[in-house]
Amino acid sequence: MSGAPAIQFGDEIGGPLGVIPERVWLAFAVFALAALLAWVVVRINAGLLRRAGVPETIEGTAFERTVRGIGTSTVAIVSQLTGWFIILLGGIVALSIAEPTYAQQFWERATGFFPRLFVAVLILIVGVIVGDKIELLLSERLRSVKLPQIGIIPTVAKYSVFYVAFVLALDQIGVATFALVVLLALYALALVVFTVVAGEQLLTSAAAGLYLFLNEPYGIGDRVRIGDQAGVVQEIDVFVTHIESDGEEYVVPNDRVFEGGIVILHDQ
């Protein structure tokens, strides 16, 4: 009988507490230790995140604002997440010590699953914050563009990031995401094709403009002829060159410079 040694220990502790086997005490100790460890890790994590300037970076994002509304902060949530994870782990270890046969089965499944769940939640939080931040940055950039419909661009960017984070998180916990990934790939492909087709002229112009910027074959004040337009160069930027003659200012896309070449006119 395994009861005999337990009674010996119970004698030392005495009273009704003696009934509880030593294994349970050990489990309690492990759990307490895990709780302490979790507390320390939460503090260290919060400090690290704060020192890395995370609160300033994510200030103003919707997630941070929502979280502030319920009286906490993103840093607190993320650092507490690690704490809960450790406590949970401690709880499982304690359980397995107290009741080996029951916990064994649970343990086998959980060891694989819990870290993944933890990573998935972390990915979701980071994804939401990054998405919000991108929306914020983009809308700030586009503020000078006075077009009401422009607001769709930051929103689309935000939800794209959300979607990627969502797929990654689902993938982490082992849900079949193949269809979603295919959808994502189609979406990305459409975006690339759209950019290339719609922005082809702009891209070639920008490439030509880069060359013009670096080498400056002609400068402001030079008399040039690009295609049919001849005149004095008034302005060169990445996409276009302004050429003026007799009060008419031509705005010539820079890719024209490479298509037809430039004629620099000296002494007329």
Place this chain on the structure above:
Amino acid sequence: MSTPTDLLDDLTADLDAVFVFSPSSGFYERFEELDDEVVVIAPENTVDAEQFVELPLAFENIRDRIRFGVEGAMERNFVGDGDQVGCVVSVFDGDHDALVRVRADESMHSGVYDLFANSRADPGVIRDVFEVVIELGKKGQKGKPVGALFVVGDAGKVMNKSRPLSYNPFEKSHVHVGDPIVNVMLKEFSRLDGAFVISDSGKIVSAYRYLEPGAEGVDIPKGLGTRHMAGAAITRETNATTIVLSESDGMVRAFKGGELILEIDPEDY
């Protein structure tokens, strides 16, 4: 017998519009119930006024400030020719302390508003050049008064009407006025002779330029030197605006179309 209240009644009788200069939001609210047109003239539209004229420089001279406001409002059809306008301004620092009654008509027109808003160069570029010149006029170059000549806009034509005095330090560089480092560069280069040429978008095209416009028919106040003469003359032959810092009296003057448009003392800013 005219008491101050009577005087104020005379000034405010039959106004067509009220111009409020740089109001705080609390101060602006007091005008909102007014039947007359209310126009806000300020560096920024902080009070979300419907009718707003942006003030590019905090003109210290009240006449310039009011002229700018009236010309801007006429340009945008907030007020018509011959309208009576009451201007609420602050003459000394702080609260609004003066009411000026003016008649908005062509005789008010000095071109101050056109100088900023309707020049070839971007309004922001003109303002940035003004800021550099004012700072240069205040501090000078290493404490000594310095003169400078900036030709802004229509750079292609200006380049063709001038020749280099020496190698152009801005060759193959892509710097714009308003970049923080550029102000220091311009200050250092201001000891060089000749003019700075700046393009419509603010790119510094060249320093060390000797301007060669024809000076016939240029009418500027007597007593101004060759720098001002050259600066005024180039604006007659091109669509450029020139901003000149005088070495002798330290004043900043702006020319357009061969005429002196604006004269300010950098010490006031």
